[in-house]
Amino acid sequence: xxxxxxxxxxxxxxxxxxxxxxxxxxxxxxxxxxxxxxxxxxxxxxxxxxxxxxxxxxxxxxxxxxxxxxxxxxxxxxxxxxxxxxxxxxxxxxxxxxxxxxxxxxxxxxxxxxxxxxxxxxxxxxxxxxxxxxxxxxxxxxxxxxxxxxxxxxxxxxxxxxxxxxxxxxxxxxxxxxxxxxxxxxxxxxxxxxxxxxxxxxxxxxxxxxxxxxxxxxxxxxxxxxxxxxxxxxxxxxxxxxxxxxxxxxxxxxxxxxxxxxxxxxxxxxxxxxxxxxxxxxxxxxxxxxxxxxxxxxxxxxxxxxxxxxxxxxxxxxxxxxxxxxxxxxxxxxxxxxxxxxxxxxxxxxxxxxxxxxxxxxxxxxxxxxxxxxxxxxxxxxxxxxxxxxxxxxxxxxxxxxxxxxxxxxxxxxxxxxxxxxxxxxxxxxxxxxxxxxxxxxxxxxx
Numbered sequence: 001x002x003x004x005x006x007x008x009x010x011x012x013x014x015x016x017x018x019x020x021x022x023x024x025x026x027x028x029x030x031x032x033x034x035x036x037x038x039x040x041x042x043x044x045x046x047x048x049x050x051x052x053x054x055x056x057x058x059x060x061x062x063x064x065x066x067x068x069x070x071x072x073x074x075x076x077x078x079x080x081x082x083x084x085x086x087x088x089x090x091x092x093x094x095x096x097x098x099x100x101x102x103x104x105x106x107x108x109x110x111x112x113x114x115x116x117x118x119x120x121x122x123x124x125x126x127x128x129x130x131x132x133x134x135x136x137x138x139x140x141x142x143x144x145x146x147x148x149x150x151x152x153x154x155x156x157x158x159x160x161x162x163x164x165x166x167x168x169x170x171x172x173x174x175x176x177x178x179x180x181x182x183x184x185x186x187x188x189x190x191x192x193x194x195x196x197x198x199x200x201x202x203x204x205x206x207x208x209x210x211x212x213x214x215x216x217x218x219x220x221x222x223x224x225x226x227x228x229x230x231x232x233x234x235x236x237x238x239x240x241x242x243x244x245x246x247x248x249x250x251x252x253x254x255x256x257x258x259x260x261x262x263x264x265x266x267x268x269x270x271x272x273x274x275x276x277x278x279x280x281x282x283x284x285x286x287x288x289x290x291x292x293x294x295x296x297x298x299x300x301x302x303x304x305x306x307x308x309x310x311x312x313x314x315x316x317x318x319x320x321x322x323x324x325x326x327x328x329x330x331x332x333x334x335x336x337x338x339x340x341x342x343x344x345x346x347x348x349x350x351x352x353x354x355x356x357x358x359x360x361x362x363x364x365x366x367x368x369x370x371x372x373x374x375x376x377x378x379x380x381x382x383x384x385x386x387x388x389x390x391x392x393x394x395x396x397x398x399x400x401x402x403x404x405x406x407x408x409x410x411x412x413x414x415x416x417x418x419x420x421x422x423x424x425x426x427x428x429x430x431x432x433x434x435x436x437x438x439x440x441x442x443x444x445x446x447x
Contacts, residue, residue, distance in 0.1 A: 004163050004217045005232065008063040011055060018051035018066025018111065025068040025113050025162055032159040034133030035152045037073045037083055039114040044068065047111045054109070062229035064220065065109025070156040070165040073115035074122060075099040075208075076197035084199045085118040085149070087131040088315050099197025101166065101208055104227040113162065116152030120320045122168055122201045123303060123327065125176050125390040126376060127151030130320050134373065137181050140414050144370040147177030147389075153211050154181045164212040164221045168198065170205045171299050172393025175405040178211050179418030180370035184439070185211045185405040186218045187396065188428045193225050202302035205397050215406065215439035219432045235437035236430065241275035242359045243267065243421070248281045249392065255367045258411035263364055263419045266408045269445045270438055282361060284351045288395050291344055297394065298341040300330035322382055345398060352399045353424035360434055361422045363392055365405040369415025392420065402428040404435040406442070 002010075010016040022044050029036055051066035060066070076082050076095035083089045097103075102112060117132050119125075127148030128134045135146045135155035146155050150167025154177035157165050167174045169187040178185025186209045193208045200206055210221035220230040245267065250260055271277040304327055310316060311327050319327075366389055376382045396403040403422040410416055421438065423431040 001160060001213055002163070003214055004064060004067060004212070004220050007067055007163065011066055012063065018048040018055070019045070021066060022048040022068050022111055022113060028159070028161045029114060029156070032155055032161050033136060034117055034129070035135045035155040035159065035161065036070070036114040037085070037117050037132050037152070038080055040077065040080060040112065043079070044111050044113040047106070051109055051111065061107065061109035064224065064230050067110055068113045068162050069105065069110045069221070070114055070116050070153060070162045071102060071112045072118055072150055072153050072165070072167045074118065074168050074199045075102055075115075075166065077102055077112060077115060080115060082199055083132070084122065085120045085129050085132060087318050088310065090131075095197070097197070100194040101225050102197065105166075105224045107227060108224045108229050110224055116150070116156055116165060118151055119149035120323045121303075121307060122149035122170060122173055123323045124148045125172055125386050126371075126382065127177060128322070128373075128376070128382075136373070137370070139182060139416070143373040144415065145180065145373055145376060147180035147370060149173040150177050150211065154178060154183060157181075157183055157211050157213060164210055164217050166208060166221070166225065167211050168206060168208050169397070170201050171297070171397050172390045174209045174211060175365050175393045175403055175420060176389055178405040179365035179407075180416060182407045182410075182416040183211055183213060184215050184218050184407070184435075185209065186222060186432065186435070187403045188222070189400055189402050189425050192428055200306060202299040202306070204302060205299045215404065215432075215435040218404070219436055222432060233433060233436070235440060236433040238274040238437060238441065241270065241434055241437060243270065243275060243277045243362050244282065244356070244359045245277070245279040245362045246282045246285050247279045248286060249363045252367070254388070255364060256369065256411060256417075258409070259364045259367060259369070259417045262408035262417045263362070266419055266442055267362065270441050273441045273445070282355060284348060284355045285361070285395055287351075288348055288398050291341070291348070292394060292398065295337055295341055296333060298338070298345065299397065300326070301333040301338055303327060304330040304333075322379060325379070326383070349399050349425055352401065356424050360431065361401070363420050365418035365420040366392065369411045369413065369417060396420070396422045400425045402431045404431055406435060406439055
């Protein structure tokens with residue numbers, strides 16, 4: 001599978017055209033069941049034709065003008081319905097204009113070919129959707145959950161439809177599907193990208209981000225999402241990498257042995273390359289986990305406030321029963337709980353920056369590989385596994401830390417394992433450069 005830079009070079013040298021790339025992507029989309037809720041073939045082909053004309057005239061919008069991409073169906077694209085993965089929204093009026101981020105990627109010449117599937121209202125870490133079908137990964141012969149909520153975005157990349165896709169992340173919705181599918185996923189600090197035209201879930205947690213096959217490709221898409229013509233950025237020098245593993249999390253009994261082993265092997269390779277890698281208990285992380293366990297997940301409260309009118313309406317019964325159940329369970333927050341959580345969140349974010357002091361926190365992205373789809377059909381099992389799946393990514397979301405999921409290998413059953421690298425709030429650029437360096441090291445050492 002080529003990288004974005006390799007495809008850009010092929011476009012620049014005339015070895016391929018945007019029409020060819022888009023036509024191939026549209027053809028492959030058919031072989032990725034339920035990855036897309038809608039395909040915008042006509043729009044994509046018109047954009048491809050215009051891109052090829054610009055290339056012939058020597059006036060491309062950027063080096064990546066003409067490259068196809070996929071966009072999660074939480075983002076408005078003019079002329080399409082933004083379903084948010086919900087049957088209730090299937091017949092709404094089409095959006096009148098593109099979400100701001102979609103305008104940005106179109107502005108540098110990337111071409112959205114379709115809108116990807118997701119957990120209903122982006123409210124699940126497993127990626128199951130009873131309304132539009134559940135996207136199934138292609139890496140395993142048995143059906144596994146795709147991870148959510150950005151399930152379709154991950155599967156569109158995993159199955160080779162596109163080289164990169166845009167997802168959203170509230171409690172882990174980019175990092176989890178990236179981890180389950182052996183991909184790279186970047187969850188930025190909130191506010192890195194404009195959210196106009198994005199269907200919200202929990203406004204103080206919601207953010208967008210890329211899923212791709214390499215850290216470099218994620219960085220390029222990050223630039224495009226900010227309206228910057230993408231160009232390679234120097235990775236952070238290896239001797240400036242300073243990583244700390246949270247040993248308390250890594251040594252918990254419910255972390256799958258292969259998840260732990262693969263992370264340790266990956267970090268040993270990074271250390272051999274010259275990075276500083278230490279291990280120890282990170283107290284602020286334990287405090288966040290204790291707060292969530294005792295006071296609840298603040299993102300669920302925000303989701304309930306936003307969606308309660310939908311849940312309690314006559315159409316509420318149409319919702320995915322698992323999503324509806326979780327939303328109803330989030331309705332009981334007291335004002336005192338909420339006030340405490342917001343106050344504690346502000347303080348813990350400050351404490352995290354002080355505790356890390358420029359270091360990058362390393363933990364498993366998920367404690368386990370993707371479960372088999374059949375194993376989570378029971379609602380009680382689904383609820384338990386969903387919470388387990390999101391339990392580590394929720395930490396970074398609560399602290400509004402940029403986080404980068406990088407594959408570390410597979411387990412004995414062929415499932416994928418992943419490490420999560422996170423930096424204090426606002427240090428997105430440094431984290432991206434660090435992730436590119438780490439990814440380069442792991443690839444060069446065959447890890």
